[in-house]
Amino acid sequence: MRDCRPILLLEDDTVDAMTVKRALKELHVLNPLVRVANGEEALVYLKDESKEKPCVILLDLNMPKMNGIEFLKIAKADEKLKRIPAIVLTTSKDDQDRFKSFQLSIAGFVVKPVDYIKFVEAMRIVNMYWTLSELPNSGQESTNEKLQAHITGGR
């Protein structure tokens, strides 16, 4: 990715989450991966001021408690969160899911290939694109603020 902030992964399936972690490691993506199991947990993470905001969000759609579309509705209406690019990573080929996700201005909709080699290739392209593209600097701002607070003796 273009900067070193974490990647937030919303994925209820532990095996799928491990596959993402493994693929990113294989591609030498250095960003830490923060994994949460559903939209609700993601919102808790994102609203916690002590946690660094992610550079991008990778999200599954079918999750218990709060699914991907419900999460997007909330995140994209939140002034502090709406700028973070959200990329759907799912096995769903449902037309409605895709259309609703794009209506909520997602920044990509990747259907997960079942084959691991193909999955790594897909993640390679996602990483290349988000290394080429600029990212909003909300996280960097908070890092600067933290640094500032440190320099001035903390608040």
Next chain:
Amino acid sequence: MRSSKPILLVEDDNVDATTVRRALKDLNVPNGIIHQLDGEDALEYLRSSDNKKPCVILLDLNMPRMNGIDFLKIIKNDDELKQIPVIVMTASKDERDKMDSFEFSVAGYIIKSSDYKKFMESLKILNLYWTLSELPYPVA
């Protein structure tokens, strides 16, 4: 691109538009390119039901009449148009421009390289990504 729908290019500089066309041709991207000179012309194109909706919009920011940010404000509040992915392609490294663009959930923000080879490499990655990614409408 994943779909055969045209790419809408919103760019006031004709030389820059020609460079985009040339690079996409060199990359064998088969999609047609529809070039509009500013946000107002682009909106007019998008709102006419006779015209094909684009698969993606490549948007410059600094343009006369209606600039890129004003254009984003309008289409991202329009239920008929908000689902089309918009990728900013600009020479502006201005932090404000970047924040304003992501405020309207752009699907990428690419700083145009003045070097043709580097520019072509950016478009190659852009094309790879939007061939991997699904688009709002099913492939016809």
